[in-house]
Amino acid sequence: MVDFRTLDDLPAEQRVLARLDLNSPVEDGRVQGNRRFDRHATTVAELADAGHRVALMAHQGRPGRDTFVSLERHAEILAEHAGVDVDFVPDTFGDEALAAVREIEGGDVLLLENVRMADDELPEKEPEEHAASEFVETLAPAFDAYVNDAYSAAHRKHASLVGFPLRLPSYAGRVMETEYEANTAIAEREFDGDVTMVVGGTKATDVIGVMEALDETVDTFCLGGVAGELFLRAAGYPVGTDVETDLFGEQWAENEDTVHEVLDERSEQIRLASDLAYEGDDGERVEAAVEDIDEKTRAFLDVGSETVATYDSIVRDSAAVFVKGALGVFEDERFSDGTVGVLRAIAETDCFSVVGGGDTSRAIGMYGLDEADFSHVSIAGGAYIRALTGEPLPAVELLERNAAGEFDG
Incomplete structure (x- = not known):
């Protein structure tokens, strides 16, 4: 149950200022459409x-990066998804706006x-400071209500995200x-059966933080990606080191003690890969049992087929499955095989499921899976x-x- 107001609570005929997150890939200077446009179009x-x-x-984008471009193209893409005209204004809060x-x-x-073309936007400040900025004080009086739809940026203390709720009645x-409802379900809902979390990706620190926070909620963690190799290294296998990559050394140094501690304390909850896959001399996929690896000489790019089968079985026996990372x-x-195998098992199972974590959700469309077969596919990362x-x-x-009435507006 949410503790904020939603569009269901918004009075009629309001002048609404709404914050979306349309941040998108930019290729050759041209903004590319993505899942966010379709979601926010609703x-x-x-x-x-x-x-x-x-x-x-x-x-x-951010100032100084190639992705820091105008939103003119975003207006066109959003209009196509929403089925309404979206006029673009090349100004943020000046006279033209x-x-x-x-x-x-x-x-x-x-x-x-x-x-982010407004100087007041990006600095991480407390809401009261942002509410007093020229940006917020100039724009807020022109509106009756503020709607925040940018969940994927909700961890930021930027002016457009935290300043306006101190000046306007606010809604989600x-x-x-x-x-919010889907991503907090793992902590707030009760499930009639086992809860499984599939964790991978390249950011081991994130994975470890999740495992520490959810150790009493999740029954089984299925590991892969960089974090999976680091846990295998902690278990005594000669993997989890940098070969053709620079992903492991720094993260191992930062998390070595914690990885050992988590593995020791939660060994019954943790499932590690029993085999790993790499690119052979002829470019083909080659798999090696972890027990047979004497030295890491090539980058491992996936979990092996035996591991996929094990994780498939665990997922199919679960009441809820959460995915964080590939x-x-x-x-x-x-x-x-690993990422898609797990996603396919979830799609074919009648379980509550949330898929998120960076680009992992892209695999659903890439490999012909139906997003409707998952309870929720998150567009949020951080x-x-x-x-x-x-x-x-x-x-x-x-x-x-x-919503609690702390601000007078």
Whole structure:
């Protein structure tokens, strides 16, 4: 149950300022569409259909990076997904933006320029400081309500995320609502059976934090990716070192003691790979049993078929499965067996499931799986990790405090 207001609570005919997360890949200077547009389109269409006057905020990239571009293309993509016109305003909170906001009619939608082009946006500050910024103090009076739909950025203390709830009645959009409910389910719901977490990816520190936070909630952790190799190293196998990569050394130095501690204390909960896959001399997939590895001479790119079968069986016997990170380099079909095998087992099983963690959810579309076969596919990265580990999400906390009446607006 959420403790913030949603679109169901939004009064009629409001002038709404809504924050989305449309951050997208940029190839050859051109913004590419992704799952986020489709998700946020639900909120945008609902606001427009209800006759609200809607101005949207979003970010793209960071200053100094190639991905730091205008949102003009985002407006076109979002309009295609939402089925409504989305006018673009090349200004964030200056005279041009304010004039455009004043001219909005009921059902109209406009997208303001990249909020990270405003100097007040990016510094991590307390909400009270952001609420007093020129950005927030200039834009807030032009609106009746603020809607935050940017769950995937909810771990940030940026002006557009935490400043406006101190100035306006605030509500969660549909993405914020559904992401929050699904990603907190592991800590807040009770399941009639075993809870399994599949953890992989390249960020071992994240995985270890999740395992420590959820040790009393999760029955079985199935490991792969970089974290899986580091745990195998802690178990005494000659893997988890840098060969053709620079992913292991620094993370091992940072987490060695914790990995040993977690493995010692939770050995009954942890399932490690029994075999690993690598690229052979002829470019083919080659598998090696962990017990037979004397020295790591090539980068391991996936878990092996025996491990896939073991994890498949565990998943199919689970009441709930949460996925954080890929078990291998699934972008290469040769090394997709682990990631796709687990996802396929989840899709074919009547269990509660949440798939998240960076790019892992992309494998669903890449390999012809149906997103409808999963309870929830998260578009969040950092916020998903925070939810799993129980760390606070500042933007969510501000919605809750706003609903509780802490701010006068």
